[in-house]
Amino acid sequence: MAGLTRNSPEVRARLPGERVVFGRSQPMPLDCGVALGPFTVAYRTYGRLNPDKSNAILVCHALTGDQFMADTHPITGKSGWWSNMVGPGLPLDTDRYFVFCANVLGGCMGTTGPSDPDPATGKPYGLNFPVVTIADMVRAQKLLIDHLGIDKLFCVIGGSMGGMQVLQWAATYPERVFAAVPIACAARHSAQNIAFHEVGRQAIMADPEWCGGDYLTQGRNPSRGLSVARMAAHITYLSEAALHRKFGRSLQDRSQLTYGFEADFQVESYLRHQGSTFVDRFDANAYLYITRAMDYFDLAAEHGGILANAFRGTPVRFCAVSFTGDWLFPTRESRLIVNALNAVAANVSFVEIESDAGHDAFLLDVPEFYRMLGGFLSGCAEHRGLDRG
Amino acid sequence: MAGLTRNSPEVRARLPGERVVFGRSQPMPLDCGVALGPFTVAYRTYGRLNPDKSNAILVCHALTGDQFMADTHPITGKSGWWSNMVGPGLPLDTDRYFVFCANVLGGCMGTTGPSDPDPATGKPYGLNFPVVTIADMVRAQKLLIDHLGIDKLFCVIGGSMGGMQVLQWAATYPERVFAAVPIACAARHSAQNIAFHEVGRQAIMADPEWCGGDYLTQGRNPSRGLSVARMAAHITYLSEAALHRKFGRSLQDRSQLTYGFEADFQVESYLRHQGSTFVDRFDANAYLYITRAMDYFDLAAEHGGILANAFRGTPVRFCAVSFTGDWLFPTRESRLIVNALNAVAANVSFVEIESDAGHDAFLLDVPEFYRMLGGFLSGCAEHRGLDRG
Structure with a gap:
C-alpha cells in the first residue's frame, strides 16, 4: 500500500x-x-x-x-x-x-x-x-x-x-x-468530556479552511484546526503521572530555554507531532460527527x-x-x-x-x-x- | 468608563x-x-x-x-x-x-x-x-x-x-x-500544564488572523483562536464535579437534541460564552507571553x-x-x-x-x-x- x-x-x-x-x-x-x-x-x-x-x-x-x-x-x-x-x-x-x-x-x-x-x-x-x-x-x-x-x-x-x-x-x-x-x-x-469535545470542534470550525464543512468540495483542508483538536484531546488520554514520567520539564534538542515560542519542552514537541500526524489519517468532519455521537450517548x-x-x-x-x-x-x-x-x-x-x-x-x-x-x-x-x- | x-x-x-x-x-x-x-x-x-x-x-x-x-x-x-x-x-x-x-x-x-x-x-x-x-x-x-x-x-x-x-x-x-x-x-x-498552554498557543497561532503576531499593525484580530484557547483553559479551571453539578447533561434552551453542531448542551453554550467574552478584554499575544512565563517557571x-x-x-x-x-x-x-x-x-x-x-x-x-x-x-x-x- x-x-x-x-x-x-x-x-x-x-x-x-x-x-x-x-x-x-x-x-x-x-x-x-x-x-x-x-x-x-x-x-x-x-x-x-x-x-x-x-x-x-x-x-x-x-x-x-x-x-x-x-x-x-x-x-x-x-x-x-x-x-x-x-x-x-x-x-x-x-x-x-x-x-x-x-x-x-x-x-x-x-x-x-x-x-x-x-x-x-x-x-x-x-x-x-x-x-x-x-x-x-x-x-x-x-x-x-x-x-x-x-x-x-x-x-x-x-x-x-x-x-x-x-x-x-x-x-x-x-x-x-x-x-x-x-x-x-x-x-x-x-459534562467535562462534552466540554473537551466542544473545544476540539470549535478549533476545527474556527479554521477558515473548514469552509463551513465544505472543504473537500473547495479543495481545502482545515488541518491546523484538526491538529489543535487532536492536541487538546491527546492530553486527556494521558495521565498527569504519565506525562511527568515521559517528559517532565525536559527540553527538546537544546540545553537551555530559547525565550521564544518554538517547542522548548519535549512535551510541546510531542503534542505538535501528535497533532500534525493525525491530520494525515483523519478527516475533520468525521471528527465532528464522531465526537458528537459520543456526546449524545x-x-x-x-x-x-x-x-x-x-x-x-x-x-x-x-x-x-x-x-x-x-x-x-x-x-x-x-x-x-x-x-x-x-x-x-x-x-x-x-x-x-x-x-x-x-x-x-x-x-x-x-x-x-x-x-x-x-x-x-x-x-x-x-x-x-x-x-x- | x-x-x-x-x-x-x-x-x-x-x-x-x-x-x-x-x-x-x-x-x-x-x-x-x-x-x-x-x-x-x-x-x-x-x-x-x-x-x-x-x-x-x-x-x-x-x-x-x-x-x-x-x-x-x-x-x-x-x-x-x-x-x-x-x-x-x-x-x-x-x-x-x-x-x-x-x-x-x-x-x-x-x-x-x-x-x-x-x-x-x-x-x-x-x-x-x-x-x-x-x-x-x-x-x-x-x-x-x-x-x-x-x-x-x-x-x-x-x-x-x-x-x-x-x-x-x-x-x-x-x-x-x-x-x-x-x-x-x-x-x-x-508537563501537563505546559501541554495545556501549548494547545492554547497553537490555537492562537493557527488562526490566520494572528498574522505571525503582527495582527495589530495589520488591523486584524485572532479572536477565534484566542477564544478556543480560553475554552480549553477554562475546562482546566473547573473540577469535573463542578461541571457536573453546574451543567450535567442539561440541554440549552431546548427540550431535545437537535442532531446538529449548535450548542445543544448548556456546558457547550457556557464554554462558547467564556471564549467569546474573553477576546473583548484580552490580547492574543499577551496570552502567548504570559502562558510562556508560567511554563518557564x-x-x-x-x-x-x-x-x-x-x-x-x-x-x-x-x-x-x-x-x-x-x-x-x-x-x-x-x-x-x-x-x-x-x-x-x-x-x-x-x-x-x-x-x-x-x-x-x-x-x-x-x-x-x-x-x-x-x-x-x-x-x-x-x-x-x-x-x-
Whole structure:
C-alpha cells in the first residue's frame, strides 16, 4: 500500500479489507429521523469463523481508531492499535476466535461518513451527512453480522467509545451477544468530556479552511484546526503521572530555554507531532460527527432515565474494566454500569486495573489487563462450548 | 468608563488607576538577556498606606487577571476578581491594609506588553516583545515598591500564577517581604500544564488572523483562536464535579437534541460564552507571553535543582494554601513547596481547603478559605506591630 500517505477519497477506495453496501433497497433509519442508504461498511477480519459461526468476536473501535487493529496501518505504516491484543496466542486469539472490526458509521476509513459522496448530489456530504449516534453505529454493525450469517456474537469488546458501543449492543440486541466487555467507558458522556469535545470542534470550525464543512468540495483542508483538536484531546488520554514520567520539564534538542515560542519542552514537541500526524489519517468532519455521537450517548435516557432498565433480564455475561489512572473515563463511571447490572442480577464481573498510564492504558500492553481478558474469554468459551483451538 | 467595550491601545490609555514609567535612564535587565525600557507599570490601590509604610499587601494576579481586583472592571463592567476578598471588613481589610495590585509585565491592561508600541519602531511590539519570566514580572513589581517607598511589604499574596510570583518574591527579595501566601500554585509548571498552554498557543497561532503576531499593525484580530484557547483553559479551571453539578447533561434552551453542531448542551453554550467574552478584554499575544512565563517557571532550577535552596535562611512567614478539587495545581504541588520550606526550618503553615470547585476555588467565596486568610493576616499584623484599624 505504498503511496497511501494521506487519507483521501482515492486512498479510501484502495484500502485493504472487506466492504459491504447496505441500505440500497431499504435505507437504514437513524436516530435523527433520516433514513440512510446506500452506505458502505468497511471491516477487517482476523482468524476464521468456525462452522457454526459461534466464535465471532466483534471489536468496536474508539474515536480515532479504525478497523486495522492488528494490521500495519495502510496510511501511517504503524502497527495496528491492538496488535498486541489480537493475533495467534494473544488474548483475542485468532487461532481460536474469528475477530473482526468495522469502521464506524460517520468514520473516514471506508465506512460511509461525511467525507464520502452524497448519492443525491455526487459531492461529498460535508455537513449534509446526518448526525449519527452510538446506536446508529451499532445498527450498522448489526446489519454486518446479519450479512456474515452470525446469529450470536461470542463477544463484543471495546474501549472508550468502543465500550459505549458494547453497552449499546448489549442493551439493543441482547439475544445476539453472548459476552460483553466494556472497557474504560461510561454509560453516558460527562459534562467535562462534552466540554473537551466542544473545544476540539470549535478549533476545527474556527479554521477558515473548514469552509463551513465544505472543504473537500473547495479543495481545502482545515488541518491546523484538526491538529489543535487532536492536541487538546491527546492530553486527556494521558495521565498527569504519565506525562511527568515521559517528559517532565525536559527540553527538546537544546540545553537551555530559547525565550521564544518554538517547542522548548519535549512535551510541546510531542503534542505538535501528535497533532500534525493525525491530520494525515483523519478527516475533520468525521471528527465532528464522531465526537458528537459520543456526546449524545446516554443509555439511561433511552430507558426512562434508569440505566438498569437497559439491561433488565439480559442473558449477556459482562466483564467491565477500568484503569486507576484514567481521568477521562474514571473507575466511578464503570461502577455505575456495574451497579446497574447488579440491580438486575446480571452476570457481571468488574476489574479495576492498576495503571498510571491514563485513558490510553486500554491500548497499552498492561499484563494484568491482558491476563484478565484472556481468562474471561476462555471462561466464556467454555460456557459457550467452543473447542480449544 | 462607558464605551470601553473592547481592549485596544485607545482604551488602555484611558484605563483608571495609577501608572508609572520605569527604565527610562536605566533599562531593566530581563532573564532572556534583553534590557527593557522604558516601560509602564499600571496598578490599582485600595486602602491607605500608613505613615511608616508597613501595612502594604501586594496582590499578584493570575494569567488572565488584572489590577482591577476590587473594582468594577472597566471593560467588562463586572465586579473585580477578588471583590469579595478585598475591601472594608473583608479578609484583605482596606480599613487596615494598603492593598495594591499591578498588571504583570507582558500583560494587556496598562503594563507594557506585546500589544504596546515598541519605542524603537513606534509600532506594536508583537513578537518583538522579549519573552518575560515570572522573575521579570517580580522585578518590575520591585521597582514599583521602591517607587512607592515601601521598604518591606507586609504581605505578598496571590493564586495560580499569582502564587508563582509570591514564591519568586520570597526567593529573590526575602528582606522585602514580611509574609507570603502562595495559593493554588506550584514551584514549577508541570508537563501537563505546559501541554495545556501549548494547545492554547497553537490555537492562537493557527488562526490566520494572528498574522505571525503582527495582527495589530495589520488591523486584524485572532479572536477565534484566542477564544478556543480560553475554552480549553477554562475546562482546566473547573473540577469535573463542578461541571457536573453546574451543567450535567442539561440541554440549552431546548427540550431535545437537535442532531446538529449548535450548542445543544448548556456546558457547550457556557464554554462558547467564556471564549467569546474573553477576546473583548484580552490580547492574543499577551496570552502567548504570559502562558510562556508560567511554563518557564521552575524555582528549583534557579537554585541548583533544590527547591529548599530558594528559601535557605528566609525570614518570611509563609502560609501555603491548596484546594482539594484543584487538578491544575493539586495539593501535592503545595506540599512540595511546604516540604522545601520545612527543610530549611522556615516559618510555614499549610492549609488544604475542602472545595470541589476546582482551581477557580481561589476566586470564589469559600468561607473556610476566607476565615483562614483573615486569621493569618491578623496574626502576622500582630507580629508586625500593626495597629488594629
